[in-house]
Amino acid sequence: MDRFRGHSFLVANVLLAPTMLWLTLFLVLPLLVIFVYSFGGRGAYGEVELGFSLSNYTKAFSPLWLPVILRSFAFAGIATVLTLALGYPLAYFIAIYGGAKKNIFLILIMLPFWTSYLIRTYSWIVILRTEGVINTSLSWLGVISGPLDLLNTPFSVVLGLTYGFLPFMTLPLYASLEKLDKSLLEAAQDLGANRLWTLLRVTLPLSLPGVVAGTLLTFIPAVGDFVTPDLLGGPDTLMIGNVIQQQFLSARDWAYGSALSFSLMAILLVGIFLYVRKMGSEDLM
Numbered sequence: 001m002d003r004f005r006g007h008s009f010l011v012a013n014v015l016l017a018p019t020m021l022w023l024t025l026f027l028v029l030p031l032l033v034i035f036v037y038s039f040g041g042r043g044a045y046g047e048v049e050l051g052f053s054l055s056n057y058t059k060a061f062s063p064l065w066l067p068v069i070l071r072s073f074a075f076a077g078i079a080t081v082l083t084l085a086l087g088y089p090l091a092y093f094i095a096i097y098g099g100a101k102k103n104i105f106l107i108l109i110m111l112p113f114w115t116s117y118l119i120r121t122y123s124w125i126v127i128l129r130t131e132g133v134i135n136t137s138l139s140w141l142g143v144i145s146g147p148l149d150l151l152n153t154p155f156s157v158v159l160g161l162t163y164g165f166l167p168f169m170t171l172p173l174y175a176s177l178e179k180l181d182k183s184l185l186e187a188a189q190d191l192g193a194n195r196l197w198t199l200l201r202v203t204l205p206l207s208l209p210g211v212v213a214g215t216l217l218t219f220i221p222a223v224g225d226f227v228t229p230d231l232l233g234g235p236d237t238l239m240i241g242n243v244i245q246q247q248f249l250s251a252r253d254w255a256y257g258s259a260l261s262f263s264l265m266a267i268l269l270v271g272i273f274l275y276v277r278k279m280g281s282e283d284l285m
Helices: 008-037 056-059 065-098 099-114 117-128 133-141 154-178 183-191 195-206 206-221 227-232 240-249 254-277
Strands: none
Touching: 008 254, 056 227, 056 254, 065 099, 065 154, 065 206, 065 240, 099 154, 099 240, 117 154, 117 227, 154 206, 154 227, 154 254, 195 206, 206 254, 227 240, 240 254
C-alpha cells in the first residue's frame, strides 16, 4: 500500500475490484442471461429457444395479470405503511432512550434473521389456522363462538409481509435517528415546542433519509415476495412473485418468466425514480 500512496484513484479501484468482480459474476451476468431469455421462447421439452420476439412482453402486460400486479403493489404498500408505523416508534425509542442497551435492542431486532424466513412464515400458520393459537385463545376466553378465518386471506398475507420486513424498515430508521444532533431537539424545546411539535417539525424532517431508505428496502422485496402469499395466502391472494415462480418451476417457461421479471423490474425502477424525485435526492444522502 505504500507504493500506492498518493494514487488515490488506483487505490480505490484496487479496493473495489473484488466487490465489482463478485457483482459482475453473480448479479450482472445472471441478469443478462435472463434478459436474453426473455426474448426467446419455450421449446417442446421446456428448454429455452433463443430468438428475438416481443411476444413474452406483450403477454406480460396483458390485462390478465393486471389484477395480480395491482394486488402485489397494494399488499406491499400496506405492509410498508404498517412497518413504518411500527418501526418508527421502535427506532425512535432505541435511538433516543436506548442508552447503554442500544446494542441489546438491535440484536433483538435482528434475532429473527438467525432463523430461516421459511420457518418464520410457517410459524404464522400455527398461529392463524382454524385450530391455531389465536382461535383457541379467543374460544377459551369466550370472545368468539366459532373459529375466525384468518389464514389464506389478504389479512394473513399482509401480516406475514409486515412481520417479515419490519427489520428492513427499523434499521435504516435507527441509523438516521442515531446520528441526529440531539442539541437541535433541546433547542426546539427551549424555544417553546412541546415533544409532539418537536417530533413533527424537527425529528421527522431530519430522519427522512431513513424513511426513504426504509420504505425502499421494504416495498421492493415485498412486491416480489412469493413465499408469504404461497404459505399464508389462497387463490385470491396470488401475487406477481407467485406467477414468476410458477413460470420457472411449474410451467417450465423460462422465457415468459424472464419477461415477467424484467417487466416488474421496469415498473419498480420507474416508481423508484418518481418516488426519489418527489422526496428529493438529498434525502438519500
